[in-house]
Amino acid sequence: MKYSNKILTVLISALLLFSSCKKEVKPIIITAENLHKSVDKVTEIMIHDIFSPPVASRIYAYPNIAAYEIIAQADDNYQSLAGRLNKLTPIPTPENKDINFQLAALIAHMEISKSLIFSEDRMESYRDSLYTVWENKNEKQFSSSKDYGLKVAAHVKSWMNTDNYKETRTMPKFTVDSDDPARWQPTPPSYMDGIEPHWSKIRPFTLDSASQFKPIPPKPFSLEKESGFYKELIEVYDVGNQISEEGDTSEGIAIARFWDCNPYVSVTRGHLMFATKKITPGAHWIGITKIASRKANYDFEQTLYAYTKTSIAIFDAFISCWDEKYRSNLIRPETLINQYIDENWKPILQTPPFPEYVSGHSVVSGAASTVLTSIFGDNFSFEDDTEMPYGIPVRKFESFNKAAEEAAMSRIYGGIHYRMAIEIGLVQGRDLGKFVVNKLNMVTKKEVASN
Template identity: 50%
Template structure:
């Protein structure tokens, strides 16, 4: 049975923010690396269209790329399969590797896994069918299309069965989030006052962590509405910075906004502008640096898979803390105790404040990508170009991750401790995963 994925649902007119970047490969383009990039972009385009919350998007990326990676790991001495390295991971053995084309098997596993985790199945299937046809046109002598597809299906079936035991389905049936009435507790924010997103994500089975709370960050600053208190000063910093943003700070905040569902309000009309998720942004970075480096198919798959895995882990850790501390957002606090008409530059997302999801997953992804490609890798990030924003240049993954983290202060949606503590949390999550998973570093 197809899994039901949680979306942010409102009676709105949906507009896609930016054109899709998937290009149609030429028929003679049977390069496996290029086809994997195309497959990833097709998945991303569909997820932007289908509006997945950041945690759910991370789950889709992780399982789909792990399926493709598992196929490829059987055919490369440079890759290590995930058996015995990931929680409850299935043991998968191909019956006849000699006749299997790894590219076709990987694309088919990617397709079968991905389509069960999204809504727009037909669009995604049509894209991947086209890619499989291109891959099949270059089938080498001695390789069997049917054997390759059977191998891909074997992996996809195994990954989907395994993913079905991660408690995701159970969280779909749980009661809606009950708001606390305690002083300093999180409440929904304007303009949509949307319901809490994934309050039970802590229940999702981690890939390598012992528990969702293993890397719970330092506690948030104790709430106080008293002027001059430590908490008041944190809110005052957000408020003051928002009033004197430089051009550069504004551009940074907008570049890293990555709000999958930005609600526009015009009178009685509400409509959404859809963009890539924060995890999706880092998955794009993994892909663009792979292309920039001329990485082969196996290294490219390793980069995508390792990044997807650590982002998935990062969201589990971060969301556990969010609904543990349930801290009030700057917008709510400032409106109540400083300036009732104030609005942040960015739209406050519908979940508690501490810790910062951008900080956690950006730090985690940067650590993993540094492991794959090395330190001081300069790159131009054009992820947001399809959404109307210019590209930005970075000297390293770490520099990009720190900019992504501080962007949340500039955007007016996080206090500084959520950023600092979240960044440390992400580094710890990544370090733990790298100490337990070897993809062939």
């Protein structure tokens, strides 16, 4: 009998222990790495779906803004962007005390990302795998956070859908003026139409208009050998020949390839034509944002802040740049060199399918580097491994500004831009970047400490 009582006591104790363990619920922990992985997944899908550089900038920006607005609800270190970004109104306020704001922010980020890409199933598969883990860990917290994240995502989607993007999808193609020798012509090997000729009609985030940072016009078109324009054309030709002779040991070629960032490069093999896929210029700077955030040991909120501020600048930079591209509508160096100097000459990089002036890399790099400098400081050195997945080795930079200068110069090495397009474009981007910094005026504790 004594043994039976002892056994019963042990069983009851075990059941009580099991019951208490079963009821133990732990909070869901969301870190900066969760955000990095979500952004990386978006980049991976965008490469697969082949989005143009301007469109890719839109895909990065809106998810970051939605996530940031949720964090701004819970952390006084961050100010809401409502009223600071054009037409953005305050998001719904949280009503449930069980909300994990970091989790809600990440859910909103994934939800809007999914709505902006083609291969939604890829994002859904990634999202659902996370949902399963989170729900098993803390069903109540997950449910409340998910409900709020989706509610905010719906609010941001409504705002996003009024930016004129959908309307530009049905606007007419760009008309090529073949009678004007200064005007852009489609370039080999695909001779594609000019992409996104109506991008300047997209509503910017911070700018009053697409032309707010309108650069000075390009040098007057002339094929007279003493003209400033012709001298810039010859520079592209000579630089291309020089680094081609140096071969794969050329630093110019290494720089050109590192900053190529052409999402669609046409490759011809006999009668077969196919594409190699890579990231866009904006994606490269988003990658640099990740590198800097990790090096600075940023937490979730700080990392999201860096992504948001940088992606806003990149988005507005593309609008500003594309506004000028289709205004000046300038012919590419490759076209003129083949017509008037050397019909067999080819640039190191494949010429992208849109007008030359100003350089998109230069404007975007100028804007992104200015914003990142405002966050991490002026002499923030880093190793850029963004291009390693495409077989391109790491490059080291002393600062974001140095990286931007190299990115701009890479377009001359690549044979696809005149010097004026990169120098004036870099100034345009930096001026725009300063405007974004001042307009948003988002301050974190780390920024206060570093400044």
